[in-house]
Amino acid sequence: MWGFKGFPTSDAKLGRWVLTAEDICFKNVVMSYMFRLGKCIPITRGGGIYQEHMNEALDVLRNGGWLHTFPEGKIAQEDQPIRRLKWGTASLIVRAPITPIVLPIVHSGFEKHAAIYFQVMPENSFFGRRPPVPLCSKKIDIIVGEPIEFDLPSLKQEASTVPHDSSSERKGWPAITPDGLDEAAQRWLYQKMSDKVQSVMERLRKTVTNLKQR
Numbered sequence: 001m002w003g004f005k006g007f008p009t010s011d012a013k014l015g016r017w018v019l020t021a022e023d024i025c026f027k028n029v030v031m032s033y034m035f036r037l038g039k040c041i042p043i044t045r046g047g048g049i050y051q052e053h054m055n056e057a058l059d060v061l062r063n064g065g066w067l068h069t070f071p072e073g074k075i076a077q078e079d080q081p082i083r084r085l086k087w088g089t090a091s092l093i094v095r096a097p098i099t100p101i102v103l104p105i106v107h108s109g110f111e112k113h114a115a116i117y118f119q120v121m122p123e124n125s126f127f128g129r130r131p132p133v134p135l136c137s138k139k140i141d142i143i144v145g146e147p148i149e150f151d152l153p154s155l156k157q158e159a160s161t162v163p164h165d166s167s168s169e170r171k172g173w174p175a176i177t178p179d180g181l182d183e184a185a186q187r188w189l190y191q192k193m194s195d196k197v198q199s200v201m202e203r204l205r206k207t208v209t210n211l212k213q214r
Contacts, residue, residue, distance in 0.1 A: 012039075017060045019088070021042045045073075049091040049190070051173045057124075058133040061096040071197060079108070079209070082202045090193035091186075093150065102148040104197065106204035108212070109140030141211065143204050150193060153209040 020026075022042035025035040032042075041056050059069045073086035093100060156179050165184045173183050181189065 015039055016066045016068040017041060019057060021045055023128055048086045048172050052089060057092055061100050081208060082205055085194040087190035087194055089197065090190040093193060094189060099152060104145040104200050104204060106201055106208055107140060107142045108208045115149050141208050143208055145200060145204050148197060148200055155189055156181065159189040162188045163203045
């Protein structure tokens with residue numbers, strides 16, 4: 001994905017860090033070593049946005065690193081509208097010591113998107129599994145959007161007015177954040193920001209679709 005023109009591919013210091021599923025990429029010692037060399041951070045599915053390795057992701061942002069996330073939280077190989085996003089990306093933006101630049105990227109071509117093209121990493125082509133390496137001579141479209149801006153002070157102020165709801169408290173969440181937001185306010189804030197990211201990504205997805213139809 002990061003081999004397209006204009007992105008650093010050989011300088012490890014400039015390469016991205018990425019959140020990856022622990023149950024897929026860190027199954028054993030060999031895979032863990034390989035993906036760690038690839039600057040992957042293991043994330044436990046269902047572990048919540050305050051799990052231990054999210055702190056490692058925050059360290060990347062604190063040090064000015066490039067952190068790549070898949071905000072949908074799962075693989076989608078169907079050409080369909082962007083699904084409801086998980087709150088992990090929004091929580092990292094809020095909790096980062098310095099508000100990061102949020103750059104939306106939408107790609108198409110890893111799934112089958114036209115009769116003459118085939119998947120790069122199809123789900124069920126290699127004895128019912130994905131192929132061990134990406135397939136060659138396939139067409140991939142990648143669109144990088146404009147940075148998404150968040151007025152965090154205003155959003156936090158609005159979130160602070162959300163009524164407290166103790167009936168939906170989640171294990172592991174801080175009762176009060178350093179900004180003075182209780183859990184209900186945090187949930188409102190993360191959903192508000194996720195909705196904005198989702199709407200931007202959906203516009204980019206429609207742009208990719210329109211380009212393919214020309």
